[in-house]
Amino acid sequence: MTGVSIILYNPLYIGPHWFKGFEKWLSPQDRMPSKKLKFSSLLVLVVVAICFYAWMDDLINPGSVPHALQRFKSSNKANESFTMIMPTFDRTELLFDLLKHYQAVPYLKQIIIVWQNIGQKPPLELWESLGPHLVPILFKEQTQNLLRNRFLPFPEIDTEAVLTLDDDLQISIPDINFAFSVWTQFQDQLVGFVARTHTAHAKGVYTVSTPKTDRYSLALTGASFFHRRYLKLYHDQDSRLHILVDSIKNCEDIAMNCVVSFWLLQRYGPDAPPAAVHVKPVDMKWLEMKTKRAKKGRGNIGLSRRPGFVQQRGYCLTEFVKIWNGTMPLHYNNITLTLTGKKQPQVKMPNAKKGRK
Incomplete structure (x- = not known):
């Protein structure tokens, strides 16, 4: 302009x-x-x-x-920008580094920090003293440290697109721009940087793991774009789902993928596309071990490193299916897009039945 x-x-x-x-x-x-x-x-x-x-x-x-x-147009349309939601706990030092990095992201309207350090005031004054900043930061103090707080439908979210990021993850600005452009084409799906897949076993038991082929069925919400409608839908789920996620501090991302898949099935019927679309990042770093506390063995190094974490995820999905009366909503996809000069496969919407199981 x-x-x-x-x-x-x-x-x-x-x-x-x-x-x-x-x-x-x-x-x-x-x-x-x-x-x-x-x-x-x-x-x-x-x-x-x-x-x-x-x-x-x-x-x-x-x-x-x-x-x-x-490019000369100036618009305030809700689907032409996005809101970043980042929950944080015991990583203030790393948080500031990430906030500085993401200040340069185009189309980013605001960053909402879900402040999980119960009893501690957020460092808003310190952050503002380092300004001025291009992207406004909003701290939302919580009364309980819960994983599902990252999916709260905050009234301040006035964009259609939401990007949820973990507080130890640094993704390059070109990768974020590319993923947002993918989401604008497939706004009903969950566009994520990290893919996982589920596997069915005997007696209705499921496991969740890293894909060994190009087929996947989930995108981790620690680095994903999705429509803000899903925040309210997640919030309105059966209380048994919330109790399970809260009690074991795991699986909120699996639940969100299922919520998205159910909504797609309701809207598109048998031809509904898979919930997840995988965008493979060119430059993505986990920075959890760079904090001083983590180096000394006293910091928060992430829930995913706990013993039994992977086994819990299969247990969660098995229990979720029981809560939903035996319905498995997840479907497989095999499309991966990445920011390179090479020709990439096209994602079709809605998807064909052949990608389903």
């Missing part, structure tokens, strides 16, 4: 500077100052007319603005 502002509001800037590029095309007679002014004025009028036409055309036919002018 900066370039357009200069054109519209400062024509004298265009005249003497822009004219040099066109002067060689004019005859010697036309290179008189009066001719220069006329030519510059004409150029300004042409540019203004193009921009005005594009603006009017967009009012009449939304989305029809020529691609060359699309």
Whole structure:
């Protein structure tokens, strides 16, 4: 929008500077100052007319603005930006490093920090003293340290897209931009950077593991985009689901994938696409061991490193299916997209039945 502002509001800037590029095309007679002014004025009028036409055309036919002018548009539409939600516990030192990193992310409207350090005031004043900052930070203090707090439907969320990130994860800005562009095309699905798969065993028992092939059925919500509607849907789930997740401090991401899948089945029926779409990051780092407390063995090094963590996840999914009266909502996908120069497979919406089990 900066370039357009200069054109519209400062024509004298265009005249003497822009004219040099066109002067060689004019005859010697036309290179008189009066001719220069006329030519510059004409150029300004042409540019203004193009921009005005594009603006009017967009009012009449939304989305029809020529691609060359699309970048000059300024819009507050809810689906053209996103909100980042990051729960944090005992990682203030690392949190500030991540907040500085994510300040440069385009289309990021705000960052909501779910403050899980019960009884401690969030470091808002300290953060603001390091400003100014491009992206506003909102601390939401919690009264209980619960995993499902990351899925609370905070009233301050006014974007359609939500990006949930763990407080020890640093993803490159190009990767985030790419994943957001994927989500804008598939807004009903969960677009995530880390994929997992489920496996059915005898007697209705399930396990959840890292995929050994290109087939997966879940995207971890520690690094995922999804529609804000799913926050309310997750909040409204059967209390037995919340009790299970709270008691073992695990599986909130599996539950969210199931919530998304159920919504897709309700909307699209038998041809519903899988809940998860995997975007493989080019540059993603787990930074949990970089904190001083973690190096000394006293810090929070992540719930996923606890003994029995993986076994608990299979148990959770088995119990979730029982809560949902024996229905397994998860379906498989085999599409992985990544930010490279190579041609990638196309994701179709809705997906065909062949990807289901």
